[in-house]
Amino acid sequence: MTSRAEDGGRSELEMSPKQMMASAMRAAELVVKRVQNLPNEPAWRGGSRSQLEPIMREDPPEEGRPSEEVIERAAREILPIASRVDHPRFFAFVPCAPTWPGVLADFMAAGHNIFQGTWLGASGPSMLEVVVIDWFRSWIGYPETAGGLFTSGGSAASLDGFVAAREAAGAPRQPSVYMSDQSHTALSRAATIIGVRPESVRMVATDDRFRLDMDELSRMIRQDRESGLTPIAICGNAGATNTGAIDPLDEMADYCASEKIWFHVDAAYGGFAILTERGSELLKGMERADSIAMDAHKWLFQPFECGCLMVKDIRKLEGAFSVQPEYLQDTQWGRDHPNFGDRGLQLSRSFRALKVWMSVQTFGMGAFRRSIGRGIEFAERAEAYIRKSTILQIANPASLGVVCFRVNPSTAELDDVQLEEINEAVQARVIDEAVAMMSSTRLRGLYSLRLCILNHTTTWEDVRFTLAAIENFGQEAVSS
Ligand SMILES: Cc1ncc(COP(=O)(O)O)c(C=O)c1O
Structure with a gap:
């Protein structure tokens, strides 16, 4: 066998330390520049397939080219053609602005090539996942029996949670799941994946503030039980x-407690x-849940993918997922050494807890608390602004960083069709003229604009500027 030294010490897919350093520095330089420039860029950029095919469609080259050239091409031709979800005026969908330590944690975890599926595979990272999950446990107010795992996101977390729920219920032949008509489709999808028939994923009506109606829930459950679900x-x-x-x-x-x-x-x-403080008042009762899905890649400012499932009695999750094949017999180190691959659907997992840990160690919890608090406050200030405006109208009051509204001048008498056309036109202008990125939705069928204000770099001026532009565009659209 030829030795690595005889081969020049490197495989054909390795780089010299000098090349590694130079390419890493270039990549870091480009990313830092991007982050610095964000406020001067539009919050959204995209392109159609016909625009993008000519730029990217090519056969894979047989011979490579200098790494810096490849990095620069990615940074110039591919990566910028995307939503800037971390832009201070990205208010669409659910924004996320990752902290820099979180970004570096992804790089470091990949560079250390952590396999976070078993304690044997990654003892230090597993210990840290135990620690960070325990932070979450105490933030929620969960008991010592609770535990959890990091997941790719909320969809995977809910899926894992439903498997535990199904097993806790004795894996019935005709299972049903209940959620409000406002619940994310990730939940109905997760329910059907774990074997609930689509017609047994039951949508419960909501009240005037879009909160699940308890009477409707208990009526549905009574009826469903009678019919065998x-x-x-x-x-x-x-x-x-x-x-x-x-x-x-x-x-x-x-x-849930009374109905088991x-x-x-x-x-x-x-x-x-x-x-x-405000959030913990609003979310009172969450700590009584059997399982909770939380995405650190949303309001805890981590890069995608950083979801999490917390389960009040961790044995119920492990009981549902744990498998012990012969080829993994060496990985069984006992109860104190959880194999995170035994708590969910992934065995090969990346080391997501490091992002949260590095960010919290760097900035401290106070900075996180204040940054989250500003999102709640800005949405409430936006609501106050909208209520004072003669052009805008509240569609639903601010709640946890989200506020829904529409252009509907008090002086104009517009029907729903006209309102929809005007609001659609205003939303398009906000995006086209690079004021901000803002998405729309429908509330009880009525078209509504929606701001989701979660970014730690967003200032009140960013919000005010966007609302003022919407008022101007709205006024012009109504007058035209
Ligand atoms: C309330 C809620 N649940 C679930 C999800 C799905 O989470 P993910 O996209 O991380 O899978 C989202 C995503 O925005 C969400 O806002």
């Missing part, structure tokens, strides 16, 4: 994507508001 989970929203609505979590917890049904809370975007 077995409810395995009831889902509450701790920040519904559409409106930021928070379901009556305490009442739901009481009901698993209570799952989708806190994917809203959950980390619990770190603020």
